[in-house]
Amino acid sequence: MSTKDRILEEALTLFAEKGYDGTGVDQIAEAVGIKAPSLYKHFKGKEDILNTIIDSAEVRYDEYFGSDRNIGRLPGNKEQFVQMAMKKVSFTMHDPMIQKIRKFLVQEQFRSERLAEITTRHQLDGIQRMYTRIIEGMMNEGWFKKDDPVLLATELTAPVVLLISKADRQPQCEKEILESIEKHIRHFCEVYMKGV
Amino acid sequence: MSTKDRILEEALTLFAEKGYDGTGVDQIAEAVGIKAPSLYKHFKGKEDILNTIIDSAEVRYDEYFGSDRNIGRLPGNKEQFVQMAMKKVSFTMHDPMIQKIRKFLVQEQFRSERLAEITTRHQLDGIQRMYTRIIEGMMNEGWFKKDDPVLLATELTAPVVLLISKADRQPQCEKEILESIEKHIRHFCEVYMKGV
DNA sequence: TAATAAAGCTAATAACTTTTAGCTTTATTA
DNA sequence: TAATAAAGCTAAAAGTTATTAGCTTTATTA
Numbered sequence: 404m405s406t407k408d409r410i411l412e413e414a415l416t417l418f419a420e421k422g423y424d425g426t427g428v429d430q431i432a433e434a435v436g437i438k439a440p441s442l443y444k445h446f447k448g449k450e451d452i453l454n455t456i457i458d459s460a461e462v463r464y465d466e467y468f469g470s471d472r473n474i475g476r477l478p479g480n481k482e483q484f485v486q487m488a489m490k491k492v493s494f495t496m497h498d499p500m501i502q503k504i505r506k507f508l509v510q511e512q513f514r515s516e517r518l519a520e521i522t523t524r525h526q527l528d529g530i531q532r533m534y535t536r537i538i539e540g541m542m543n544e545g546w547f548k549k550d551d552p553v554l555l556a557t558e559l560t561a562p563v564v565l566l567i568s569k570a571d572r573q574p575q576c577e578k579e580i581l582e583s584i585e586k587h588i589r590h591f592c593e594v595y596m597k598g599v
Numbered sequence: 600m601s602t603k604d605r606i607l608e609e610a611l612t613l614f615a616e617k618g619y620d621g622t623g624v625d626q627i628a629e630a631v632g633i634k635a636p637s638l639y640k641h642f643k644g645k646e647d648i649l650n651t652i653i654d655s656a657e658v659r660y661d662e663y664f665g666s667d668r669n670i671g672r673l674p675g676n677k678e679q680f681v682q683m684a685m686k687k688v689s690f691t692m693h694d695p696m697i698q699k700i701r702k703f704l705v706q707e708q709f710r711s712e713r714l715a716e717i718t719t720r721h722q723l724d725g726i727q728r729m730y731t732r733i734i735e736g737m738m739n740e741g742w743f744k745k746d747d748p749v750l751l752a753t754e755l756t757a758p759v760v761l762l763i764s765k766a767d768r769q770p771q772c773e774k775e776i777l778e779s780i781e782k783h784i785r786h787f788c789e790v791y792m793k794g795v
Numbered sequence: 796t797a798a799t800a801a802a803g804c805t806a807a808t809a810a811c812t813t814t815t816a817g818c819t820t821t822a823t824t825a
Numbered sequence: 826t827a828a829t830a831a832a833g834c835t836a837a838a839a840g841t842t843a844t845t846a847g848c849t850t851t852a853t854t855a
Contacts, residue, residue: 425620439842440804449842519769558783561760562754645814
């Protein structure tokens with residue numbers, strides 16, 4: 404990996420852990436294994452690093468949540484739906500890059516309008532749109548009761564998002580959190596899916 | 600109001616807006632109308648101000664959400680439930696102190712274990728416990744279908760919490776957000792309350 | 796291989812931040 | 826009202842941080 408990319412990676416790691424203002428350029432440099440002034444061979448300054456991270460966070464996000472590719476085959480029954488949802492939860496929770504972007508955004512969301520918008524896209528719109536499609540599809544195939552798919556996606560995803568962000572700040576609670584999430588998803592299925 | 604209290608107030612305002620690391624002691628002093636060194640007549644240092652704010656945030660929070668007093672009379676029908684919930688939403692969203700504490704916490708949640716715990720209490724446990732009681736009460740009186748009140752409280756509050764935090768960072772979307780919240784609450788009632 | 800460009804380093808600058816020292820004004824109270 | 830304490834101020838210390846300048850090493854390529 405190029406030095407430039409390693410700078411971005413280590414900077415994101417540090418920004419996620421200590422925030423942008425809480426991270427010094429020398430800490431970034433040290434994590435990369437170079438001296439601070441060498442950073443300026445690759446970036447105009449600290450803010451340039453920040454902006455580049457934001458750019459690549461947008462790209463990275465679209466890769467995961469923007470395309471329909473991630474939906475794959477629609478689940479064919481309740482259990483499959485739960486399994487699919489839990490798999491996505493586990494992935495989102497543990498993928499290092501996604502986790503860092505999430506922790507970074509939550510801390511820097513007030514820094515600019517752009518960051519506010521991106522945070523909303525990550526935390527609400529993106530996941531919601533993805534599940535709206537899934538639920539809509541399964542509704543058409545008769546798995547879900549007729550209802551507003553957007554609303555159902557909200558009901559499904561909001562508790563998951565909140566619990567994942569709890570796991571970000573209190574990783575020692577992860578086990579209990581995963582149980583809560585599964586319980587919530589199963590309850591969601593009981594309420595909104597057809598059948599007994 | 601004493602200078603000490605005004606320091607705490609202005610510091611919280613600034614921390615909510617620009618984060619702890621993004622706020623200088625001179626900015627706090629200027630907001631209060633004194634010079635930076637005078638702060639040290641009231642606090643040992645910047646971190647002392649931070650810790651005092653955290654202490655008072657805990658107290659403040661318990662006042663609002665800790666006691667049962669806030670529950671008041673249980674709503675006597677669907678419309679009353681919606682009205683009560685929306686009133687609480689509107690209050691939480693707009694009360695300046697609560698909003699500042701919320702914005703402050705979301706940015707500083709990774710600074711310490713204590714802040715992580717407080718954030719979870721504010722964002723999840725507190726509101727959830729409050730609504731668990733309300734829903735439990737109304738369930739006993741036959742307004743809600745028999746179900747797990749804790750789970751129902753989660754389903755009700757999570758989308759509200761997420762949408763309020765969206766309003767914090769994108770206040771220009773407030774109207775649309777309030778509509779979404781009301782729509783969600785009404786849907787919640789349709790699904791979980793008895794009767795047509 | 797020689798020339799050139801890229802990427803690193805050290806040293807230093809400049810700006811900023813928090814905090815202390817010491818003095819002055821304001822308020823309290825005996 | 827005189828004495829004392831509290832709260833403010835200016836000046837400056839001490840430390841940190843981002844950035845620049847200029848030199849050296851490493852890599853590229855002609």
